[in-house]
Amino acid sequence: METLLFILVGVLGIIAIVQAVRVFEISARVKGDDENKVSDKDNRTQGLLLLLFLFFFLGAFAWMVYSWDSVILPKAASLHGADIDSLWAISMGVIIVAFLVTQPLLFGFSFLFRGSKKRRAVYMEHNNKLELFWTGVPAVVLAGLILYGLTTWSETMNPSPEDEPLVVEVYGYQFNWKARYSGTDNKLGYANVRLIEGVNQLGLDVNDVSSLDDKVTNVLHLPVDRPVMLKFRAQDVIHSAYMPHFRVQMNAVPGTETQFQFEPTMTTAEMRQDPEVVEKVKNINELRSAQGKDPYEFDYMLLCNKICGSAHYNMNMKVVVQTQEQFDKWLQEQKSFAETL
Amino acid sequence: MEAHAHHKENFITKYIFSTDHKMISKQFLITGVVMGIVGVIMSLLFRLQLAWPNQEWPIMEALLGKWAPDGVMDPNMYLALVTIHGTIMVFFVLTAGLSGTFSNLLIPLQIGARDMASGFINMLSYWFFFVSSVIMLASLFVESGPAAAGWTVYPPLSALPEAMPGSGMGMTLWLVSMTFFIVSSLLGALNYIVTVLNLRTKGMSMTRLPLTIWAFFVTAIIGVLSFPVLFSAALLLLFDRSLGTSFYLSDIMVAGEVLQNQGGSPVLYQHLFWFLGHPEVYIILLPALGISSEVISTNARKPIFGYRAMVGSILAIAFLSFIVWGHHMFVTGMNPFLGSVFTFTTLLIAIPSAVKAFNYITTLWKGNLRLTPAMLFSIGLVSTFITGGLTGLILGDSALDINVHDTYFVVAHFHIVMGLSAIFGLFAGVYHWFPKMFGRKMNKTLGYLHFWVTFICAYGVFFPMHFLGMAGLPRRYYTNTAVPMFDDLTNINVLISYFAILGGVAQVVFLWNFFYNAVRGRKAEQNPWQSNTLEWTTPVEHIHGNWPGELPEVHRWPYDYSKPGMEEDFVPQTVPLTEKEMQTGH
Numbered sequence: 001m002e003t004l005l006f007i008l009v010g011v012l013g014i015i016a017i018v019q020a021v022r023v024f025e026i027s028a029r030v031k032g033d034d035e036n037k038v039s040d041k042d043n044r045t046q047g048l049l050l051l052l053f054l055f056f057f058l059g060a061f062a063w064m065v066y067s068w069d070s071v072i073l074p075k076a077a078s079l080h081g082a083d084i085d086s087l088w089a090i091s092m093g094v095i096i097v098a099f100l101v102t103q104p105l106l107f108g109f110s111f112l113f114r115g116s117k118k119r120r121a122v123y124m125e126h127n128n129k130l131e132l133f134w135t136g137v138p139a140v141v142l143a144g145l146i147l148y149g150l151t152t153w154s155e156t157m158n159p160s161p162e163d164e165p166l167v168v169e170v171y172g173y174q175f176n177w178k179a180r181y182s183g184t185d186n187k188l189g190y191a192n193v194r195l196i197e198g199v200n201q202l203g204l205d206v207n208d209v210s211s212l213d214d215k216v217t218n219v220l221h222l223p224v225d226r227p228v229m230l231k232f233r234a235q236d237v238i239h240s241a242y243m244p245h246f247r248v249q250m251n252a253v254p255g256t257e258t259q260f261q262f263e264p265t266m267t268t269a270e271m272r273q274d275p276e277v278v279e280k281v282k283n284i285n286e287l288r289s290a291q292g293k294d295p296y297e298f299d300y301m302l303l304c305n306k307i308c309g310s311a312h313y314n315m316n317m318k319v320v321v322q323t324q325e326q327f328d329k330w331l332q333e334q335k336s337f338a339e340t341l
Numbered sequence: 342m343e344a345h346a347h348h349k350e351n352f353i354t355k356y357i358f359s360t361d362h363k364m365i366s367k368q369f370l371i372t373g374v375v376m377g378i379v380g381v382i383m384s385l386l387f388r389l390q391l392a393w394p395n396q397e398w399p400i401m402e403a404l405l406g407k408w409a410p411d412g413v414m415d416p417n418m419y420l421a422l423v424t425i426h427g428t429i430m431v432f433f434v435l436t437a438g439l440s441g442t443f444s445n446l447l448i449p450l451q452i453g454a455r456d457m458a459s460g461f462i463n464m465l466s467y468w469f470f471f472v473s474s475v476i477m478l479a480s481l482f483v484e485s486g487p488a489a490a491g492w493t494v495y496p497p498l499s500a501l502p503e504a505m506p507g508s509g510m511g512m513t514l515w516l517v518s519m520t521f522f523i524v525s526s527l528l529g530a531l532n533y534i535v536t537v538l539n540l541r542t543k544g545m546s547m548t549r550l551p552l553t554i555w556a557f558f559v560t561a562i563i564g565v566l567s568f569p570v571l572f573s574a575a576l577l578l579l580f581d582r583s584l585g586t587s588f589y590l591s592d593i594m595v596a597g598e599v600l601q602n603q604g605g606s607p608v609l610y611q612h613l614f615w616f617l618g619h620p621e622v623y624i625i626l627l628p629a630l631g632i633s634s635e636v637i638s639t640n641a642r643k644p645i646f647g648y649r650a651m652v653g654s655i656l657a658i659a660f661l662s663f664i665v666w667g668h669h670m671f672v673t674g675m676n677p678f679l680g681s682v683f684t685f686t687t688l689l690i691a692i693p694s695a696v697k698a699f700n701y702i703t704t705l706w707k708g709n710l711r712l713t714p715a716m717l718f719s720i721g722l723v724s725t726f727i728t729g730g731l732t733g734l735i736l737g738d739s740a741l742d743i744n745v746h747d748t749y750f751v752v753a754h755f756h757i758v759m760g761l762s763a764i765f766g767l768f769a770g771v772y773h774w775f776p777k778m779f780g781r782k783m784n785k786t787l788g789y790l791h792f793w794v795t796f797i798c799a800y801g802v803f804f805p806m807h808f809l810g811m812a813g814l815p816r817r818y819y820t821n822t823a824v825p826m827f828d829d830l831t832n833i834n835v836l837i838s839y840f841a842i843l844g845g846v847a848q849v850v851f852l853w854n855f856f857y858n859a860v861r862g863r864k865a866e867q868n869p870w871q872s873n874t875l876e877w878t879t880p881v882e883h884i885h886g887n888w889p890g891e892l893p894e895v896h897r898w899p900y901d902y903s904k905p906g907m908e909e910d911f912v913p914q915t916v917p918l919t920e921k922e923m924q925t926g927h
Contacts, residue, residue, distance in 0.1 A: 060800075113705055121903035153738075174595070308498060313821075
């Protein structure tokens with residue numbers, strides 16, 4: 001019944017709009033000669049509206065930047081992330097300048113040169129100097145951005161092999177994540193989905209010596225200030241490990257191993273003290289308490305960021321960054337693969 | 342051809358199985374509009390879910406039935422809706438609805454041809470599209486729901502019915518529908534290419550073509566080169582799904598069962614898909630840019646600034662569009678060196694794009710702008726093309742893409758640069774050529790109302806999404822409430838949804854203006870916009886063969902607006918050069 005009413009209201013609403021529009025149309029027709037010819041008055045009105053829109057648009061842009069500054073991610077918590085953030089700031093600077101130059105020109109000209117029967121447009125086919133200028137300037141700016149971008153990319157993706165990173169596997173399946181630590185030998189044992197059986201949820205090879213000391217956990221713990229090499233594996237469909245605070249993202253692809261190396265620079269505890277994070281958490285908790293929800297405490301997250309099925313939105317894993325001692329102690333407490341068998 | 346002009350027609354040959362390009366163009370447009378309505382309604386449903394998660398909406402249950410028990414949308418249905426919304430908007434509305442409509446209408450009329458090179462193939466092109474649309478809509482009603490793996494339908498998710506309900510029958514129908522769609526698109530594109538190359542009237546050299554035709558022509562070439570690759574991707578996916586092959590599958594355990602597939606690569610599918618998928622962006626965008634070039638020049642009463650640069654940038658964009666597909670795959674684990682190459686080629690596209698943007702703006706400079714609804718939509722297009730294009734500099738840069746890949750930043754980017762620009766191009770085209778299509782006029786005031794509400798709402802929906810993306814919110818999340826770090830984004834989502842609903846409802850104004858005036862509108866004169874191009878020299882009432890007598894002869898380029906020494910502020914292409922013009926070479 002409720003549904004029927006709802007639909008009825010919807011249909012009536014649409015009919016009302018259509019009828020209002022109809023009245024509009026008929027009155028326009030009664031008024032006379034050709035209501036559809038654009039008059040000088042229309043040009044004035046629309047030109048003015050375009051100019052007003054420009055102010056509204058720039059104002060709204062400034063408002064968004066000001067009031068939503070607190071929702072965007074805090075500064076990067078990883079070594080390469082800081083480089084990405086600098087590149088981001090410069091690229092954003094370039095595009096905001098371009099935005100603030102072109103939009104006013106577009107809407108400003110639309111207003112300034114609004115039509116009038118008394119005027120005639122200036123005939124102007126092309127201007128080689130002008131065109132060379134606005135081909136050249138973007139080309140030069142882009143050359144800079146490309147060089148800077150490629151340097152950052154290459155440094156991020158090709159870490160030095162001498163880093164001797166801590167090797168950790170991140171394993172995705174519908175709909176959760178697991179982490180696997182390589183144990184004392186810092187070498188992950190062979191694993192394949194075909195070997196999955198009972199408690200051996202990640203399909204580790206029992207016959208591979210290096211898999212026996214591996215440790216499988218539900219939370220990803222990482223030591224601070226030490227390079228970590230994450231190796232990604234997926235059980236069923238493509239997942240993507242997205243750790244926004246570290247500026248890390250890599251797909252986990254069934255049948256292929258992918259990897260991403262980075263170095264966390266701030267522990268969870270330090271990040272919780274960061275002014276930006278404190279501010280953000282405060283905002284969130286105000287909203288949460290209004291809804292009667294438990295207070296939220298900041299944690300690093302690893303989110304699934306490749307559509308993977310119905311619970312994709314809820315497929316994530318907590319990431320804890322701690323000091324080397326805390327990390328060692330935690331890892332010590334975890335059971336090895338051999339112990340779980 | 343002459344004989345056809347007096348050929349007797351009945352209802353079926355005139356309105357249904359028509360081989361006349363003008364009728365086929367209307368068929369494409371109206372089918373596109375119907376699909377567009379479906380696509381927009383879907384987006385409103387998932388906007389309700391995103392802004393007010395877990396709220397009970399009776400309308401949801403009424404429309405979605407078992408997929409919205411108690412009026413709360415099922416997560417699988419959410420994914421299905423975003424998938425079909427994307428598919429419909431990208432392919433059915435902005436490819437077939439835009440390119441199919443205006444290539445068909447304008448290519449023969451603007452180059453001075455009696456019809457397409459093959460009217461029959463043209464008819465087939467529409468009917469394959471029609472069948473494709475019917476199958477896609479039918480897939481909404483199957484037991485296990487429509488395809489739901491995202492519009493890109495990446496395997497293994499799309500290949501395994503065990504992985505999600507949407508990968509069952511719905512996915513098969515999706516692939517079948519797309520196969521028909523590709524055939525339609527290829528038949529159309531081949532026809533457009535042949536027609537432009539062979540059927541130009543006397544005097545219509547390539548350098549005298551209106552920019553619309555250049556855009557449609559290059560679009561058709563891109564389509565012919567890239568759609569077959571999507572066809573092979575779809576075919577191999579069909580094999581993996583039904584014949585047990587392993588093109589895209591390897592080492593998989595799903596729903597507790599280990600699959601026998603070995604040796605395939607899901608990333609192979611992504612390469613094949615994006616080899617079409619990226620050029621597809623330009624298949625959508627270039628016709629809109631062509632339309633706006635024509636509309637802006639006509640209504641600025643000024644030649645389009647830098648005609649040759651405009652053609653050159655269309656060609657440059659088309660060429661580059663084939664070597665940038667990898668920028669969709671920076672985080673698939675592909676070789677970082679390859680990532681560098683794709684970053685380089687991708688950022689290069691900014692140069693021809695910047696040239697186009699500046700040329701549009703300069704065309705307005707010292708013009709005498711007649712601000713018709715079509716002109717407003719074209720100005721809106723330039724604005725969104727710039728706004729959306731600029732964020733491409735961020736996403737195309739592999740290092741920056743790491744952090745915003747697959748977030749709402751991407752959703753904002755492609756909706757603004759491709760979705761909005763193309764839909765504004767479509768609206769501009771409809772308002773501008775409506776008198777040519779239906780011999781009647783649309784209401785101006787309603788057009789203004791439609792533009793302003795649509796334009797403001799469009800930015801209101803997509804501009805805030807940049808901030809969601811910079812907060813790290815992934816796209817295709819059924820709700821952001823499962824992760825507390827996104828709790829402060831709900832207010833932004835509510836704002837976006839209000840704009841979406843208002844913008845959606847505003848389209849009723851357009852639909853009324855369109856359908857009512859197609860039948861009852863005021864009769865149009867022959868050349869309502871004082872335009873130079875050839876289509877306005879044909880009679881208002883459509884006839885087979887377009888021109889009653891001889892084909893017109895072309896003497897000049899299409900952009901002689903406000904030319905000094907001429908009495909009127911426009912000089913149609915059919916007007917011979919004056920003696921003075923011949924002397925100065927202009």
